[in-house]
Amino acid sequence: MQFEQITIVGVGLIGGSVGLAVKSRHIAKRVVGVDRDAAKLGRAAALGAIDLGTTDLDEGVTGSLLVVVCTPVDTIAEVILHAIPHAQEGTIFTDAGSVKGGLYEAVQHALGERFAFIPAHPLAGAETSGPEHARADMFEHRVTVLTPHEPERDIDALTRVEEFWRSLGSRLVRMSAADHDRDLAITSHLPHAVASAVAGSTSLELLSLTASGFKDLTRIAASNPELWAAIFQANRDPVLSALSAFTDRLSEFRRLLEAGDRAGLVKWFMEGKQVRDALGT
Amino acid sequence: MQFEQITIVGVGLIGGSVGLAVKSRHIAKRVVGVDRDAAKLGRAAALGAIDLGTTDLDEGVTGSLLVVVCTPVDTIAEVILHAIPHAQEGTIFTDAGSVKGGLYEAVQHALGERFAFIPAHPLAGAETSGPEHARADMFEHRVTVLTPHEPERDIDALTRVEEFWRSLGSRLVRMSAADHDRDLAITSHLPHAVASAVAGSTSLELLSLTASGFKDLTRIAASNPELWAAIFQANRDPVLSALSAFTDRLSEFRRLLEAGDRAGLVKWFMEGKQVRDALGT
Numbered sequence: 001m002q003f004e005q006i007t008i009v010g011v012g013l014i015g016g017s018v019g020l021a022v023k024s025r026h027i028a029k030r031v032v033g034v035d036r037d038a039a040k041l042g043r044a045a046a047l048g049a050i051d052l053g054t055t056d057l058d059e060g061v062t063g064s065l066l067v068v069v070c071t072p073v074d075t076i077a078e079v080i081l082h083a084i085p086h087a088q089e090g091t092i093f094t095d096a097g098s099v100k101g102g103l104y105e106a107v108q109h110a111l112g113e114r115f116a117f118i119p120a121h122p123l124a125g126a127e128t129s130g131p132e133h134a135r136a137d138m139f140e141h142r143v144t145v146l147t148p149h150e151p152e153r154d155i156d157a158l159t160r161v162e163e164f165w166r167s168l169g170s171r172l173v174r175m176s177a178a179d180h181d182r183d184l185a186i187t188s189h190l191p192h193a194v195a196s197a198v199a200g201s202t203s204l205e206l207l208s209l210t211a212s213g214f215k216d217l218t219r220i221a222a223s224n225p226e227l228w229a230a231i232f233q234a235n236r237d238p239v240l241s242a243l244s245a246f247t248d249r250l251s252e253f254r255r256l257l258e259a260g261d262r263a264g265l266v267k268w269f270m271e272g273k274q275v276r277d278a279l280g281t
Numbered sequence: 282m283q284f285e286q287i288t289i290v291g292v293g294l295i296g297g298s299v300g301l302a303v304k305s306r307h308i309a310k311r312v313v314g315v316d317r318d319a320a321k322l323g324r325a326a327a328l329g330a331i332d333l334g335t336t337d338l339d340e341g342v343t344g345s346l347l348v349v350v351c352t353p354v355d356t357i358a359e360v361i362l363h364a365i366p367h368a369q370e371g372t373i374f375t376d377a378g379s380v381k382g383g384l385y386e387a388v389q390h391a392l393g394e395r396f397a398f399i400p401a402h403p404l405a406g407a408e409t410s411g412p413e414h415a416r417a418d419m420f421e422h423r424v425t426v427l428t429p430h431e432p433e434r435d436i437d438a439l440t441r442v443e444e445f446w447r448s449l450g451s452r453l454v455r456m457s458a459a460d461h462d463r464d465l466a467i468t469s470h471l472p473h474a475v476a477s478a479v480a481g482s483t484s485l486e487l488l489s490l491t492a493s494g495f496k497d498l499t500r501i502a503a504s505n506p507e508l509w510a511a512i513f514q515a516n517r518d519p520v521l522s523a524l525s526a527f528t529d530r531l532s533e534f535r536r537l538l539e540a541g542d543r544a545g546l547v548k549w550f551m552e553g554k555q556v557r558d559a560l561g562t
Contacts, residue, residue, distance in 0.1 A: 123492040196553030211404040221557040225550035269506035272477030276502040
């Protein structure tokens with residue numbers, strides 16, 4: 001048992017999964033859930049993802065030395081800033097947000113010497129929302145990226161947070177917030193926009209003429225629009241760069257198709273196949 | 282048993298699956314496979330997809346009243362034209378190609394009154410190739426589109442071909458070749474190019490930072506480049522139209538993101554989600 005008590009703020013799909021994983025792996029004796037939505041707290045408790053829930057953040061962080069913030073990306077800093085005055089000295093914060101740039105800087109002044117924040121991004125999730133879709137194995141064999149601001153200074157907190165995410169089953173990767181945001185714009189954020197654009201440019205009457213390729217490609221288009229709009233706004237510039245690289249590649253396809261360049265088309269598809277084959281099934 | 286003997290030309294993933302389905306559902310007493318690749322015929326026979334195989338098309342169509350052409354789209358007409366002089370009077374041809382425009386017209390003069398061709402497109406497949414990936418249930422609960430050129434004139438052949446594809450487990454949809462090509466450009470062809478463009482604009486070093494969304498989205502990017510280059514060339518103009526609609530939608534996303542229009546982004550994602558939600562899981 002690593003912790004006497006931990007607090008999870010935001011008990012949706014990810015927060016609920018953190019709770020289930022913590023409980024099933026006996027990582028904390030007690031899990032406190034905080035959410036603005038009391039009904040969601042009730043569902044999370046009924047599912048065993050949390051032991052007790054409260055809509056009061058101040059109360060919820062009392063007595064926990066680890067606070068895991070699983071709220072939408074545009075509220076994480078705000079949650080930490082509100083929690084700090086009520087948190088026990090030595091409390092460590094971590095999060096599960098998809099964008100890391102500017103996040104540490106937004107809370108840095110409030111952390112002082114008494115608190116630490118180790119930003120984290122578990123590369124896990126689903127197109128569904130809410131604790132009812134949470135899974136205890138959500139983070140197993142998945143990468144969790146940590147973007148510590150000052151790893152040397154925060155070495156104790158970093159070690160604790162690494163142990164925490166590793167104990168949920170994930171594999172750790174450490175990088176800078178800027179590198180994370182640039183890379184994830186390509187591997188996660190842009191694909192969401194592309195999936196949505198494919199779905200959004202297909203009329204409902206044509207759905208009966210789709211097969212498994214369309215279904216798999218557009219699966220993430222069913223994700224929560226509010227959450228993803230916030231992610232895109234928070235990571236705007238890297239996403240715009242990734243979008244340009246993607247549209248350049250698609251323009252090359254258009255050029256080859258218009259020119260009737262069969263060999264060029266085969267080569268173009270082969271380049272995509274080589275990347276996908278390297279990923280495995 | 283509907284048929285004494287049928288011939289499948291091209292015993293890859295789709296042809297092999299037709300063979301397995303025919304055998305397992307006892308639709309023909311004997312299945313003859315034709316392929317230029319003798320080794321592939323051997324594998325198809327070993328898997329039970331065909332009873333006997335030959336690299337000689339003339340020989341292969343002898344004695345069959347149904348010939349199912351499962352070769353790449355740019356060779357289907359050629360196969361039928363070569364087969365006709367050796368086929369028994371009354372032989373019906375069907376195919377499994379992804380593009381229908383111009384196909385009937387290319388063989389019409391050779392069919393005369395003695396032969397019939399009912400073009401078909403089963404909306405089934407996988408990113409894999411070869412008879413070793415064939416499945417007897419490939420067509421179960423899948424749509425097969427038929428694009429008969431003159432349904433009234435060819436009513437007997439059409440009925441037979443409908444019975445055939447239905448007997449493999451698929452649900453039939455009838456439409457014109459032009460409608461098929463316009464619709465499939467949107468629901469199948471464009472998504473292939475998009476999946477390939479996402480994979481192809483991602484460097485290999487970033488693959489460790491991908492999760493299930495990227496994996497599902499790019500799955501079809503592993504498909505056979507030769508087959509897909511041929512499909513795109515055969516359906517060039519409808520694909521270019523679908524590509525324009527898609528890039529327009531993506532440009533709208535770029536505009537909203539650049540403008541910082543949160544409500545617009547939420548609405549944009551919601552439109553894609555509504556289409557995807559309508560498709561179901």
